[in-house]
Amino acid sequence: MATLAQPRTPVTPPTYAEITRDVAATLGNPSRGYYILLGFVLTVLAIGVGALLYQIRFGLGVAGYTPPVMWGVYITNFVFWVGIAHSGTLISAILYLFRSAWRTAVYRTAEAMTVFAVLTAGLFPLIHIGRIWYAYWLFPYPNQRQLWINFKSPLVFDVFAVSTYLTVSTLFLIVGLIPDIAAVRDVATGWRKKLYRITALGWRGTDQQWRHYLKAYLYLAALATPLVLSVHSVVSWDFAVSIVPGWHATIFAPYFVAGAIYSGVALVVTLLVPLRKVFRMERYITGDHFDNLAKLLMLTGFIVGYAYATEYFLAWYSGNQFERAAFWNRAFGDYWWATWTMIICNAFLPLFLIFRKVRRSIPAMFVLSLFVNLGMWFERFVIIVVSLSHEYEPYAFGHYTPSWVEWAILCGSFAWFFTWFLLFAKNFPTVSISEVKEIIPMPRKGRAHT
Amino acid sequence: MTKRVLLAAGVLGVGAALVALRYGAPSAGLRAQQDTTAARSAYVAPVDVDTARLPGPKQPVFYRHDIHAGQYEMDCRYCHFAAEVSRSPGMPTLSTCMGCHLVAGAGNPEVEKVRAAYNEGRPIEWIEIHRLPPFVQFPHNLHVAADLTCQDCHGPIERMPQVYQYASLKMGWCLDCHHEEDVTTECTVCHY
Amino acid sequence: MDRRRFLEVLGVTGGGTAALAGCSTDQVEKLIPYLVPPEHQVPGVATYYATTCRECPAGCGLHVRVREGRAVKVEGNPESPVNRGRLCARGQASLQGLYNPDRVRGPMARTADGRFEPITWDEAIARLAERLAAASGDQIWFVTGHETGTFDRLVDEWLNGLRSNRRVVHEPFAYEALRRANRDVFNVSALPTYDFAAATYVLSFGTDFLETWVSPVEHARGFSAGHGFAEGRMGRYVHIEPRMSMTAMSADEWIAPVPGSEALLALALAHIIMRDRGAAVPPDALRLRALLAAHTPQGAAARTGVAVETIERLAREFAAGPSLAVAGGIGAQHPQAHVTAAAVNVLNYVAGNVGRTVRFGPEPTVAFGGGYGDLADLTRAMREGRVGVLLVHGANPAYASPAGLGFTDAMGRVGFTVSFARFLDETAMAAHLILPDHDPLEQWNDAEPRANVTALQQPVMQPVFDTRQTGDILLAMARRMGGRVGARFTAGSYKEYLQQSWQALQRRLRNSQPFDVFWAEALQRGGIVTESPPRPVRLGIGAAGAIGEATIWAAPDEPFTLIAYPSPVLHDGRGANRPWLQELPDPVTKVTWSTWVEIHPATARRLGIAEGDFVEVTSAAGTVTAPAYLYPGLREDVVAMPTGQGHTAFGRYAQGRGANVYHLLSAEPMAFGGVAHYAAVTIRNTGRHERLAKTEGRNRQMGRGIARATTLGALVGSETPEAAHEEHAAHAAPVPERIEHILDEWQEAQYAEARRGNYAGEHPRWAMAIDLSRCTGCSACVTACYAENNIPTVGPALVRHGREMSWLRIERYFEGGEHGEPLETRVIPMLCQHCGNAPCEPVCPVFAAYHTPDGLNAQVYNRCVGTRYCSNNCPYKVRYFNWFDYQAPQDPTFAWPEPLHWLLNPDVTVRAKGVMEKCTFCVQRIRGVQHEARLADRPLRDGDVVTACQQTCPSDAIVFGDLNDPTSRVHDLAADRRGYRVLEELNTRPAITYLQKVRNTREA
């Protein structure tokens, strides 16, 4: 965290009243542009849903699966979205524990992104399984068959990890929202006022409330921190626990966690740039914030790059012919293009962040974040698909290309995510009012007592 | 007058059937019936029953187990001939029915249906009541050999004017018994 | 019991074969009992009927498993001396002939506008009778397939009654060359029996004796007995052919001479033997001395391209022990094939093999009659309008004859054509009247496949459709027409007629039993076997002439020689409408559902042809286009194509797939009266491309030691074992002794913990051993597995996506073949290894994959949710996923169109969409036997449980049994020094032990 320098606070810090007003302003009645955007997103979502129904009707064969590649784009998406989620919790929980003040302006966006990303990720295991109508068998509920589930299976780990993560991050988001909703409640009018009155749960900001609130928030953060690290470790074990060459590696947990945060921070940047513009938050989300996010990107990016190198080194050093073949195939086999996309986007592009100019240039950051997102999606694709296509049995090697159904559902998943995000951004404060206020000293009559 | 004659004929026919049965090895069905010997003369199937009230689906022919298996105490295997030797119990062929009903039960509209079907050479399409999903293998012969009576799974069939599903036939139901009797609960015993 | 009722009876156990649906018991199912109890049919209990396979002339004995009155599985009849209980893929698929959805369902007549419309039998017979009455005797022609029994006689007599002798036998693989050679050299027109078991040295001159030639299953058994490694001994087999056929894949040495020059090689060998042995050769052979003297090894070497040393060596080896040389395979049937065959006859004779490994039976009651020549005559007659009525039974000349012959067009000039075809094949399509015959499994008949064997056919079930046995029609016709022909036949039905001829047979055999007894026994055993000593044959007068005219077929000036080799799967094309056979990967190329052109990689590189490029093959006779397959097992100046595809009719599975290689063959009958399967061709890349529907990923095993081989020398200790193996061992992650020990104990402990699932007290550990020195890659086991386990066929599109469902696949790997060293092919049957530490099990979230106490790696279909993790984690890639619904009639992927679904095994669940499935070691058979044993209160004995693959394996390569039983065969084999487990360094502890292939590289 050494890289996270305290931002120099804005030249003229906004007064409490201004903060409330500015944030409340973002909740005004939506513009036409907003509705057009929402409409577009919903259309794409509908297409995705259509593709899914088609797949359920005729079977998974409509996807491009080609044995031995039994996992494809769906699991890739799952890992991708779970990964996205991580940065949110990192910024809101871990940085909270580290008391880094700069997070206050951005953490709400990140946290919302977390919840919606997990919500999206959670869909993919379902979309991916052959008999989605029996998905509930994955939970240990008492049934007349007297059967339980296999807790040795990494997939069951996933079930628990992802559902826990979804619950906890949602609670965390809601708890953080309460005082802010109360704040906008007291300035809002019309139906929104009703909405906020209910959702604020009667918050008034009394000394008693703040006292318990702060403790609870602290402990939630304390719980969320190991959780966020565990979730992607668990996801990585889906692969590391198996015997597939290219999967079976001890480095996977840290490698995946770093990658997760990397991709997550990238998406935060992708979201913040337009948000800042549309909501006129330039005063709150400043170059400092992007600078810090960039440093985060740089750090995690370097870890990821290092992990790539380690993988190849170990494949060679282990002398295991299967590992060697797998990695040779990654770099120079049918899927070389995917591999090199991933390496360039994830390991080389972040090097530009060394330059302060790039870090503080919003357009540059935006473009860079897009590339990182692309690269991280391909990282998962390479790890999953390419490893599976060349396993132990040469006779059974195969080549997989996704079908239109898979692409449609991938787009649908982005639409699903943005539907939630758009609805949230327009109806709930995307910048934490109380926490921004907290770091700004309140006005005083006389000189501060010592 | 004619009624009495027919009844006598019926009793004769069934008597013949029972004699024929004594040669069979003593089995579940048989024992089930010996248990009830005390109540032998006691049980007389009701002459008229309210078919509308009876549980279970309405069969094309109102065949009454309570008369055949109950009152006349015919052995189950007389009709369900394969229960001991095969995974499936076997459905009686029409010629089995006609064994008795050539003489017995004339005038009874239900019996007439059977005769008509036989003469037209068209089998009767009974509605299946005890139905297992196709991915379950249930060998009747092993369960008969394991000293289960038909009634254990099919209920007091000899008191049913119209057969209905007695047990749930769900996996849990099978397991309960398998646990009690400490029989294997190995999945591939039933599922393959 | 008519068909309607039969269908109803099926309803009784319809459930057993129905879909793996949810547990919904709400839908109403009907129970439809029999009207009258059929004899020995207990619902739920299988009955077996003995009959005879008619998929090819070999005439293997069958046991047909019948459940609830429908045949559900065919297996070999152990009592038949031909196949001894084993069966090939084509035999296994005969069931799909019986239940083929494209069968002709009743008599049909062609209408004015050329369509077929159903008519009644009476009307059909009336029409035929009237036509026959109108036609004069010599205008009535009758084409049949190869018939060797009573039906053959019936047809002759019947024609005779009509004052016609226009009988044509059309069998595409009729071995005319071989028969001609036998006539010339030995004055016998019959085919001998070949004793591969007795031969320690086998020399094949382009003869695919393990695929289609004469009696493949019998040969496979003999070959594996003689060539399989046992007690440090095994035979040696050298194959001489420009192409490495499936048979050649089992050879210890493959020699590719100049196409068409094998005869010279054979004669050179004879020459050397004669030279070295002097007077040791049979005296009458000395007559040939002068002739053979001309065929020096040097001369042969010059023209065959085989080194002199090699020739000399071959001769030494051949002369050494009881040896056997075979020729006359269809794949080597070039214009001078009869010379090759004659030369090989001489070679055998000189080496003293005749009467030892080549035995001629007593004068056969029926010669393997006819040939392509007759068909050519018929065609001429048709064209000249000399054919009034043409009757076609059991033959499809319109497809299986060179296009140049113009058979189909000629048929247009025939007054009235009657087809007795079971399917709407090309010939039937051109007929005026179709009187569908019973399927062989529905009919009474007999056959004499070879000397001393008279096999019976009996109906194993009620006819599926409204068909009638041709024999009965002929008799009915005769009765109807009365007069001369009517007088001849006293039999009321063909069955009666058959029994009459069997009464005659009984008299001939001086069998004193009452006929009923004799007949009943014959029915039970599936026929009768007589004993008679081999007939001594001498060298005939024609011998000298036969080899004298050794004008070798001049290799053409065209750049390439095409070999139109017989498909081991589709045979002459009659198998093309069986989905099992279409989906069965060709044993050599692993391609399914299509035709291909085999081209040597070097040639392809030269011509810029990649695999899957459509190449246009042009011969003097015509042009066909098919995708290229790069095959190193070819001479560079040779291209090869299989027979069997390119049907223009013959039902949904056959029609419009691949190309018909007959279009490239010359219509001119060769000197020996057959079709030449060699042709001079040019090839051109059309630029069109298609991904071949093949099941193979990579054809090299990258030194992973999956299919391992060693040499005889290494085993008996004079040579070092093979390199690949060593290299492999180097890569294996070494597990310390101590750890091994701990793992073992631990694993045992785990079984102990699962006592509650214990099946019967001290439970077995099921295991399998597969001897690669016996496996020939014939793939019979694959089809048997499809038949036993209700495996759906998925079609070419899905095969291209690697979605074939075959639980058991034969992997074919190449070794060497590059820069100089000889090409070696290895095959290994790959199925679920039922690992002790199965990686697939712990990753399943719902326990659908788990380990049974008796060592099976079980898959509970109805528990599976389809995460497919198990398949990812399976190193052997033997788990198969139901990507689509193969059992829903409304879905495009429906695999069992009515009545095909009748062959579903009622003891095996049909898997639903979205679940994983895999080899279960035929758990239904295991449980079945265990149930019986428990009811009979006896312990299981080794050999009680026989898996479908093991049961059918013609070369007895598969052994299944209980590893815990120290007396079991599999227990011994698991400890065999050749034994290894695939990828055992992963510590998966497979239950399948493979015994290394052994190559006899001993060169004398």
Next chain:
Amino acid sequence: MSKPPGGLLAAYRHVDAATRAIRGLKDLGYKDFTVYTPAPNHEVNAAVGHRVSPVRLWTLVGGLTGCVTGFAMTLWMSYDWPIVVGGKPLGSVIPYVVIAFELTVLFGAAATIAGLLFHAWRNARPAGYDPRFTDDMIGIFVPCPVERRPAVQEILRSAGAEEVRVET
């Protein structure tokens, strides 16, 4: 719930003023007054001077419960119907750690929220409140009977309240 007692409500714009008022009240011996702040403010907290919130106990108990539940459930279910997979022990504790951990977090978080709701919302609705308190003003509500109001009002005013009004 019964109507809360009436009292005085003061609003402050400046934090030092507010703290002065709080101290004044405490000197007078007032304990049950309520302070509204738009955001957590350490000066105010210091002035009010609360003990540590008991919510942390809820977290602890919840977490422990989750951990125990995790191990108990996995192990019991493994032995309830023993099924061997991949030759592994029926109850393999190591993989079960993952489940136990996740349940620890889940239960811990749930308990924390429960604790928060329980403590922070108990009698959190005194009579006096003003919307500005969530915006930019600090509010102090002192419930007191009519006769003592003048004294309290004096303290609040002198501390520098923008306004003081009576709430009933």
